[in-house]
Every structure is written in C-alpha cells, then in structure tokens.
Amino acid sequence: MRLLPRLASLWNTLFRKERLERDLDDELRAAVDTLADRHVAGGMDPATARRAAVAELGGVEQVKYEVRSSRIGAGLDLFLLDLRYAWRGLRKAPGFAAVIVVTLALGIGANTAIFSMVRAMLSSLQLFWRTPTPPVRHRTRGALVVVQVALSLVLLIGAGLLVRAFIEVLRVDPGFRSDRQLTFRIAIPSRHEYSNAFNVFARELQQRIAALPGVTSVGAISHLPYDDMPNWSLLYGTETPLPPNPPSADTRAISTDLLQTLGVALVDGRFFTDEDDNPKNVPAIVDERLAKELWPDRSALGQQFTTSVAGMSANIGAPTTRLSVVGVVRHLRLRSLVEDFRPELFLPWRIAQRNPMALVVATERDPAGLTAEIRAAVAALDSLVAIYDVRPMRAYVEEARSARRFTMLLAAMFALLALTLTSVGVYGVLAYGVAQRRHEIGVRRALGAGTGDLMRDVLAEGLGFTMLGCASGLAVAAASAKLLQSQLYGVQPRDPATFIVAVALIVVASAFACWIPARRATAISPMDALRSD
C-alpha cells in the first residue's frame, strides 16, 4: 500500500542523495527569497530583509538538518556514513588497522582452535573409532594452526616493541624537575594590562606567593609543558632583516626565578633578574642548540640575534627585534616528551607580557592547604582575579606518558590472549590427531614402538607447525614492523632482542601445548586400539 512510495524514498535517500540535497537547497533558497521579497516590499533594505527571512525560516542549515533526519532511511544512511568515516580513519592509521585485522583473524582462529579441542575431547571418549581419517582434514587444521602461530608471533612482537618503547619513554628526562612543583593558571585582568601596571601586578603576585610559608620559590611561565595551549614560536637568525625561510624556535615567556623553581641549571651566563625589563634591549636565555647553531665556535653570551615579534606585547614597534643572550641552558623537553625538533628561547615575562600565565610553585607542603592560601593571597591582591587549573607539575608529565601506556597495555593484552589461544589451537590439533590415529598408534605399540618414539613423533608434529608458523610470522613482522614506527620511541622496529624473545615464548608455549597429547599418545595401549576393531 504505502510501501512503494516509501521504498522509492529509501532508494532516493541512499542513492540519489546529491540530487535530493540540491533540490532541498533550491527549495529553501527560494523560500528565503520569497520571504525576503515581502520584507523588502514592506520597506526593509535587502540585506536586513534577507537576514529576517533566514530567521523566519528558522535557520537554513537547521531546517536542512530537520528534513534530513526525518527522511526515510535516515538512520541507515547515517550508519553507512559512519562506516565510511571509520574506513577513512582506518586507512589513515594503517598500523591500527593492521592490529584490528590481526585480532579479527585471531578471533576466527580461536574459534577453530576451540572447536578442535572440543572435538578432540569428545573423540577421545569414543570407544569405537573405525573410520580412517581423510588426511586432508587434519592437514587443514594444521594449516590453520600454523596461521595462528604466525599471527600470534606478529602480535607478540608488536607488543614487545611497544613495551620497550614505553620503558624508553619512562626513562626520558624532561630536563626539569616535577617532583614538588605545584602549578596553576591565572588570567591577569585587562585593567592591569597597560605595560607598567601589568608588571607591577605580576611582581606583587610573585612576591606574595613567595612569602607564603613552605614555598621555596615561585616563577611564572607562559606555557606549561605538554599542555594544549597553542605553541608560540619565533623566527630567528643572526641578521636583520631575517633571511627568507628562517628557522623557528619554541619561545616561552618566563619570570625571574622560574628556571630555578624548575630546577634547571645554567650552562653559561645568568638567569633573568628584576632589571631585565627594558624593551629596547631585550635579554634572552637560549638553549644549547640555538647557541651552537648560531655561534658554533664561540660562547653565545653577549651575542645579539634577531627574532620576529609575533606574540610579544605591543611595546616593540617593528617586525623584528634584537635580543642579547644573557644565559644558556640545556635543551628542555617542554613541548613534547618524545618529539623534539626545535631549539628553545626564553624571554622575560615583563617584556613579552603573555596572558594568561601559569605559575609554578616549588614547595614541600601538601598542595591542598597551600592552594587555599594562594587563592587568598591572589584575592587580597585583586578580588576579581581567580586562579584555575591547579595541578601538580607531575600530572602534566604523567599525562604525556599515559597515552603510550594505554597503547602498550592494549597490545600486551592482545598478545597474551593470542598466545593463549594459539596454545589452545596447537593442543587442539595435536589432541585431535592423536585421537584420530589411536588405531594406528596402537598397532605401532603392538609392533614394539617405544614411549620415546611416540612422544617424539607428536612433539615433532607440534613443533613442526610452530616452526612453520614462526617462520611466516617472522617474515610478516619484519615486513610490517615499520607500521608501528610512530609509536616506537627509542626502539628499532626490527629490534632483534624483541623478535628473539617473542619466538622463544611461542616455542615454549607450543611445547607445553604439545605435552599433553604426546603423553596421551603414549598412554594408548595396544589392547585398547586393537579392541576397537
């Protein structure tokens, strides 16, 4: 009855979407025009009339959304859209996609393994077993196990690499201390934003917090490590004007005492002092990389260099400014824990005047009590200013590590699961084989075959599968290890140690899996086998 028009609509929704969208667009456009015409006729100017028309319609995009959602097949369409999006996402991250495919394959293999095992258990209960096994079936199962072993090996290697990479990441030294530093952010209100008032407020703030009991030192920095504020960088060079395509340095505005608060040691020169606030003669602290790059054969102290000024306060009136190096520090890992490409540059807060700022407080005290006192001190300074994001510095460093921890744990979990399933698979195939060949084994026993021989045969078969699987697995792993490259900090994708350990694990697991069927084979007495005749 009403099925036909609905089906036709479903077809349209799924396959004629472009035309539908175009029609809808035209229709709404025409509606807006009609409404706008009326307003214009009523005396409005065209631009306002259009706006009024759109408002009357209820928003063009909104209406389109409503129409789309109410279409027959909208749900299905959305689902297909999701699928396409997921496919695109997988294509962009081939490593991840590979893991998924491998896991799926393992799942299928697991099914086979478990069924093999169940069958093996069932058939070992059979007292009458006369049908000779068509060799093909056993071989197929064997092939499946080989594939399982291969896939498990690949997963184990992947997990092993990730574990090693994670350990390397844990060992990375950020270059600054985070064990007893508390941080919080503060936005300096605009009434303090004239250059001098800003500095006065900033200095007062720092002094008051430094005066609190239990505080060892206080400093301010424009960007906390690894946080999600957009990076600030300046172009730099030795000459004015800067040559085309100059390199850039990650720049941070810091107050006096900040580097000391973070436990950063000087390589050369001095830290910033309260006197460093002259915009005509801007002092800078650079890291060793920048120093070596611009002045490879002499000390950087006292040298001048040029930078762009984007992001600095408006005091500078030109596109570039000259900075004088007053201190050199080691390269800190401020922007990223593992990736690390640009040199660093520190400018005095008083001159760069970034807002909001983050304050870092070195303290032995428990943070909760100190936080309350800090809030009080800030409120006393200006009752309308609030602090936010109060967190220990440790938290930022931990977070930078945690993403990798998750990937590693996930991979390790999958790998162990894979190993277990593979062992089950090997056991299943061998047990089934032994059960199938009871008769043959019984005969061999009757003819004088020893326990050792039988066990050796079963083990040989099992390990044969394993070795074949390992060989293919190694080939696949070696070929595709590069997919993981982005996650492997400090580890070669073809790290031999990991490969060897993974193979060893699989061989050991397989050997265990072979053991029971092998023992069972030896338990078959010639009498049992012959009796079933």
Added chain:
Amino acid sequence: MSKRQTDLMKGTLDLLVLKTLALEPRHGVGVADRIGQITRGTFQVKPGSLFPALHRLEQEGFIAGEWSETPEGRRAKYYRITAAGQRQLAAERKNWARIVVAIAQVLEAE
C-alpha cells in the same frame, strides 16, 4: 514539550497541511501563509517546521512536489495532494473528530 504532546503536534500539522493542499497546490511558504490566514493567527507555523513535515508527507506519497514559478516570477517547489493523500486526509479527519469527542467527554465528566 513532552513526547506525547510533540506527537500530537506532528499529527495535527500533517492534517493541516493535507487539508491546505487539498484546497489548492501551494509551495512551502504559501502553506504556512494559508494556515496562518485561515486560523486568523492562532497557528503560526514557522516555515522551518513546515518543511520537514512536507518532505515527510512527500516521502509517504501523500503529496507530490513539482517545480514551478510563483506569480512573482520566482522558482518554487509546489506541492499538491495525491489520491493517497486524500484518503489519508479523510482518515485523519475521522481520527481527529474522535479525539475531540474524547477530550470533550473527559472535560465534561463530573
């Protein structure tokens, strides 16, 4: 608005649209105009809520749309009621009458 109330609204909007188009073919804005006109302003349907209803009715086959020109010379998609739409309109009118009677009974009850 509770879900039940919204459902009622959707049903009554369909009824109003079908009846309006049964009188003569109109485009989206025109339907909104007409409903506002006839009800002397009691129902001011925003064109924006009307279009989803129109498209739904079109998908169900109760109305059919075709592109044409307005008297002012603009292109617009005109909708007209179909035979199936007439049948649906009759059914909805009966249903509506029943609802009205039922509500009246509840209100009159002692």
